Amino acid sequence: MSPPVDLSPSAYLKDHPSAGRGVFASGTIPAGTEILSVADPLICILDEAHLDSCCHYCMAEATDEVSSVSQAYRPPVKLSYCLGCRVVKYCSKACQATDWKQKAHKYECVIYKAQYPRILPVTARAILRMAKQFLSETPGSNIVGGIGALKAHSEDFAKIGGDRWEMANLTAKAAAEFSKVSKQISFEPEFLRDMYCKLLINSASVVTQTFDPIGLCLAYQSAMFNHSCDPNAVMMFDGRQLSIRSLKAISKDTEITISYIDNLASRKERKEEIKSRYFFDCSCSLCSSEVQPLESLQCPKCKGLITTNKTTCTNCGEVVPEDEVTAAIALYTSITAQRTKKNADKSIAPTLKSLKQMYGTKVLPSTFPPIPQLHRDLATLYIDEGNWKSAFLHLLTLYVKVYQNMYATPYHPVRVVGTFTLAMILIQVAVDEPEGFGERIDFTKVLYGLLTEVYGNVEKSHGGNSSFAEMVRRKMEEVKIDVGIDSNREADKWMGKGLRAIPGLEGEVAKLIKIVDEFLETLKSD
Numbered sequence: 001m002s003p004p005v006d007l008s009p010s011a012y013l014k015d016h017p018s019a020g021r022g023v024f025a026s027g028t029i030p031a032g033t034e035i036l037s038v039a040d041p042l043i044c045i046l047d048e049a050h051l052d053s054c055c056h057y058c059m060a061e062a063t064d065e066v067s068s069v070s071q072a073y074r075p076p077v078k079l080s081y082c083l084g085c086r087v088v089k090y091c092s093k094a095c096q097a098t099d100w101k102q103k104a105h106k107y108e109c110v111i112y113k114a115q116y117p118r119i120l121p122v123t124a125r126a127i128l129r130m131a132k133q134f135l136s137e138t139p140g141s142n143i144v145g146g147i148g149a150l151k152a153h154s155e156d157f158a159k160i161g162g163d164r165w166e167m168a169n170l171t172a173k174a175a176a177e178f179s180k181v182s183k184q185i186s187f188e189p190e191f192l193r194d195m196y197c198k199l200l201i202n203s204a205s206v207v208t209q210t211f212d213p214i215g216l217c218l219a220y221q222s223a224m225f226n227h228s229c230d231p232n233a234v235m236m237f238d239g240r241q242l243s244i245r246s247l248k249a250i251s252k253d254t255e256i257t258i259s260y261i262d263n264l265a266s267r268k269e270r271k272e273e274i275k276s277r278y279f280f281d282c283s284c285s286l287c288s289s290e291v292q293p294l295e296s297l298q299c300p301k302c303k304g305l306i307t308t309n310k311t312t313c314t315n316c317g318e319v320v321p322e323d324e325v326t327a328a329i330a331l332y333t334s335i336t337a338q339r340t341k342k343n344a345d346k347s348i349a350p351t352l353k354s355l356k357q358m359y360g361t362k363v364l365p366s367t368f369p370p371i372p373q374l375h376r377d378l379a380t381l382y383i384d385e386g387n388w389k390s391a392f393l394h395l396l397t398l399y400v401k402v403y404q405n406m407y408a409t410p411y412h413p414v415r416v417v418g419t420f421t422l423a424m425i426l427i428q429v430a431v432d433e434p435e436g437f438g439e440r441i442d443f444t445k446v447l448y449g450l451l452t453e454v455y456g457n458v459e460k461s462h463g464g465n466s467s468f469a470e471m472v473r474r475k476m477e478e479v480k481i482d483v484g485i486d487s488n489r490e491a492d493k494w495m496g497k498g499l500r501a502i503p504g505l506e507g508e509v510a511k512l513i514k515i516v517d518e519f520l521e522t523l524k525s526d
Ligand SMILES: [Zn+2]
Pocket: 055, 056, 057, 058, 059, 060, 090, 091, 092, 095
């Protein structure tokens, strides 16, 4: 069975020498182009944590659940329970009706109700949905062909055994049991286990436009894209609408790739994760390269980066003592192992301790994994606490030290979202701590500079019609009026330049860099 193909004219499907098949560019694809758009993925389902706060069909977040950062910039969304199960919620009658008829909630509702107050895990809910749609569609339809063509790797799952195989069996058995309350259709565990394996191999996290994970998505269209740790495209969501966008210009007949994993991890971690989750050895261009930019060491003398596999600074000639490198790598290994443990404590204290230990080595720069992840996690934890100043310092470190190295293009969506979040937190800091950080920064200029950077890149990063672009435009207008920039022609010339490239702002940028350097010194000295 071949899957239905509805790629844009810019891409075509071709057998791949080592990975089954892949998607290739039919002509030159400019950076920031939408390559694939799926308005209604087969499965797009909320995780347990978001059932209460998001619409079960369109995934819109209820207004009162939206973090204060983006609260003011969207039309209000009110959710009401499905009165049948009281497990899922909807933002409108239209969403409820579509979910009921087309997306099998009519079938699930009794199952959810019978289990209430217990909530089925997202994987169990997803495989029931897949199974129901697979069996109720006519053979030969897109859905049947699409699900049928997905790889399951059941033998690989069985062979590695352990937790994952046990989980596959348990989930399938439980879901088969739950499905018995339905008068419409119930399933055999083996069939559901096959669906479970297909789900795990082919699904992706549904994320908001600002990359917060909220659920699980399976679309046979996007499952055709192969993985690279240095991808030239990225998968994004706007509500339940999935899209794949180019991250750089892609030349004709080049394979279009996305990343299945956190590609900010070290090569060793990436390869292990790919092998254990997807059963292949990653041989992408980055994994095959001698040089791993993110694993560069930092020269303790001149602070320059030292390329992987070398311990002599090409800049100043300093030789980094071998025992310091060994100690740093040992620390990296133990912290990474701690973080990936099942019940890892991810609160502020242990996260901050790990970060300080890593900086304490004096040979690891801010880009070395998992330092960027630790900064990111701490920023999120501080935002949850309303500790704006600390959140700002961690986000500013990413902005000043990390983004340019990790995301080469200024319109990489993660970089754009990070810059926008930094701007939003800056507003809070300006209210709470008008004295700033020892350095008195001109909040208005820096804020407007950051926003023009976001605004100038959002067309390529998210698309001009995306809800993120809309949010950025509204915020921009608001800030212009608030700070009286409306009539400032100078400021309009800043548009899209990026904070660092705006003439006259060099002084402010230098202050921001100084704030980060001082912040990192405090982390190193404790
Ligand atoms: Zn909705």
